[in-house]
Amino acid sequence: MNIVTRLLLELQEMSLLSARAVGGLFRKPRYIPETVAQMDSIGVGSLTIILLTGFFTGAVLTLQTYPTLESFGAVSQLGYLVSISLVRELGPVLTALMVTGRVVSAISAELGSMVASEQIDAMRALGTDPIRKLVAPRLIALVITLPLLTLIADVVGIAGGWAVSTFMYGLPSAMFTASVRDGITTDDIIGGIVKPLVFAFLMATIACHKGLKTEGGTVGVGRSTTSAVVTASIIVIIADFFLAKALQVILGTQ
Amino acid sequence: MMTQTSIDRPETQAPDHRVSDHAAESTFRETDDSDRAIPSIEFRDVTMIYDDRKVLNNLSFKVMKGETKIILGGSGCGKSTTIKLVLGLLKPDSGQILVDGEDITHYSEVAMMRVRKKIGMIFQEGALFDSLSVYDNVGFKLHEQGVPEEEVEGEVRRMLRFVNLEEAIDKLPSELSGGMRRRVGIARALVGDPKIVMFDEPTAGLDPPTARTICELAMKLRDLEDVSSIFVTHEMNNLDYLCSEYAVVNEAGEVAFEKEGEKLCLINSKVLMMRDGQVIFSGTDETLRKADDKYIQKFLRGH
Numbered sequence: 001m002n003i004v005t006r007l008l009l010e011l012q013e014m015s016l017l018s019a020r021a022v023g024g025l026f027r028k029p030r031y032i033p034e035t036v037a038q039m040d041s042i043g044v045g046s047l048t049i050i051l052l053t054g055f056f057t058g059a060v061l062t063l064q065t066y067p068t069l070e071s072f073g074a075v076s077q078l079g080y081l082v083s084i085s086l087v088r089e090l091g092p093v094l095t096a097l098m099v100t101g102r103v104v105s106a107i108s109a110e111l112g113s114m115v116a117s118e119q120i121d122a123m124r125a126l127g128t129d130p131i132r133k134l135v136a137p138r139l140i141a142l143v144i145t146l147p148l149l150t151l152i153a154d155v156v157g158i159a160g161g162w163a164v165s166t167f168m169y170g171l172p173s174a175m176f177t178a179s180v181r182d183g184i185t186t187d188d189i190i191g192g193i194v195k196p197l198v199f200a201f202l203m204a205t206i207a208c209h210k211g212l213k214t215e216g217g218t219v220g221v222g223r224s225t226t227s228a229v230v231t232a233s234i235i236v237i238i239a240d241f242f243l244a245k246a247l248q249v250i251l252g253t254q
Numbered sequence: 255m256m257t258q259t260s261i262d263r264p265e266t267q268a269p270d271h272r273v274s275d276h277a278a279e280s281t282f283r284e285t286d287d288s289d290r291a292i293p294s295i296e297f298r299d300v301t302m303i304y305d306d307r308k309v310l311n312n313l314s315f316k317v318m319k320g321e322t323k324i325i326l327g328g329s330g331c332g333k334s335t336t337i338k339l340v341l342g343l344l345k346p347d348s349g350q351i352l353v354d355g356e357d358i359t360h361y362s363e364v365a366m367m368r369v370r371k372k373i374g375m376i377f378q379e380g381a382l383f384d385s386l387s388v389y390d391n392v393g394f395k396l397h398e399q400g401v402p403e404e405e406v407e408g409e410v411r412r413m414l415r416f417v418n419l420e421e422a423i424d425k426l427p428s429e430l431s432g433g434m435r436r437r438v439g440i441a442r443a444l445v446g447d448p449k450i451v452m453f454d455e456p457t458a459g460l461d462p463p464t465a466r467t468i469c470e471l472a473m474k475l476r477d478l479e480d481v482s483s484i485f486v487t488h489e490m491n492n493l494d495y496l497c498s499e500y501a502v503v504n505e506a507g508e509v510a511f512e513k514e515g516e517k518l519c520l521i522n523s524k525v526l527m528m529r530d531g532q533v534i535f536s537g538t539d540e541t542l543r544k545a546d547d548k549y550i551q552k553f554l555r556g557h
Binding site: 128 | 338363373
């Protein structure tokens with residue numbers, strides 16, 4: 001098989017997987033406790049890394065841009081710059097990448113070792129569809145929690161920017177907050193929520209697909225985990241560009 | 255016509271068909287139920303190709319009701335593939351697979367779920383769900399079906415008693431030994447009293463007494479519960495146990511194992527030997543031992 005056929009085949013398998021996972025949501029049994037447990041481990045579990053990432057991204061952004069803005073005499077726009085960068089781009093993408101590192105790897109490793117130890121086969125043999133029992137709860141949990149995590153990263157990031165500008169550069173606190181308030185529009189916020197929704201869907205599908213396709217025992221688990229993280233990270237960054245363009249067109253903000 | 259002995263079994267009502275007798279003093283009884291003529295499992299010219307390699311090559315065999323089919327063969331000869339095909343975990347490239355006379359070859363995953371309900375499967379390493387306790391593992395099927403908790407508990411305890419592991423009910427799979435994991439796997443597979451059970455190398459890597467325990471469980475299923483089964487193995491002592499002993503319930507109401515002898519000859523265990531995805535032998539263990547095929551003799555003796 002050449003690389004194009006393989007890519008198309010993977011794409012087809014992933015589409016089928018996500019279609020079956022979503023299709024299963026409308027029939028009983030529904031796995032609500034599993035979904036809640038996944039939301040806890042994915043969402044609450046990722047809170048620390050997201051708080052740290054968000055805060056320091058906002059902080060370093062301010063640290064680096066303040067001198068430039070100062071040379072233009074535009075420090076009053078600092079809050080605008082920091083919040084727009086975070087809400088539109090850095091928040092969604094960095095959160096998605098951090099969660100990819102933590103959650104996508106965990107999901108594909110978990111499902112991969114279940115394949116390697118025949119637990120997936122055992123589940124099917126016991127009459128339970130692993131796509132509905134394992135894939136759907138993870139997909140839903142990620143789609144719900146990633147936008148929330150992004151929102152938290154945005155807020156904490158702006159706080160980080162504020163902290164640096166106030167305590168290190170001595171910018172009046174009110175000037176920063178005012179420019180944040182004036183700068184951000186509803187469209188920015190919509191874009192900042194739509195992106196993580198799409199990212200989460202892609203990340204969960206890739207993670208589950210790679211995990212369930214594991215072949216060749218424990219070595220295979222390692223391979224599929226690496227492949228899931230790499231693929232998901234790249235796809236997030238590529239999808240970010242096209243989503244940004246699409247949102248510009250849809251919301252008419254170009 | 256086949257004649258049969260009847261053995262006193264106070265606890266089960268399963269029809270008696272496992273032992274045929276050479277002697278005339280035993281009670282005679284006609285085979286009564288006609289649906290015994292339909293095999294529990296039937297393979298018709300099943301071929302399976304994996305990466306240009308024929309894993310199974312025109313495989314055909316039948317497992318009759320109440321029969322244990324012991325599949326022997328070296329590693330990679332297609333034994334595990336065969337039983338995964340019965341459960342529809344894999345699909346063949348050509349040929350037909352029938353379960354209880356029903357052609358399942360082209361069943362979808364949803365349709366297969368119904369068929370799987372009557373089949374119990376014991377995986378090589380137990381394949382227990384790591385994150386669930388023994389109780390939740392054994393009760394998995396019932397929990398999925400939304401059975402009330404009290405019933406689940408009763409059933410789980412009954413099954414764990416069958417494999418003699420009731421004390422391990424609250425343990426996690428990681429706390430169990432290999433043999434215990436296998437037995438929990440058996441208990442899990444037997445929930446819902448399936449009439450067809452598959453064993454995928456259930457004794458691989460176990461010490462002889464534990465392996466014997468597993469074989470005794472298989473014999474109990476065969477002789478006391480009227481279960482049809484496929485027993486995949488490459489260990490010769492499994493063959494000896496399953497083909498020369500049978501389980502009975504004695505006067506004290508306990509299960510005992512007796513050896514076949516002058517009076518009784520076991521007819522419900524058949525052997526199928528595979529090599530490179532093909533059947534190279536099918537019949538009883540006695541004829542297997544007399545076969546003059548070099549590979550078979552090497553397999554039996556180990557040299």
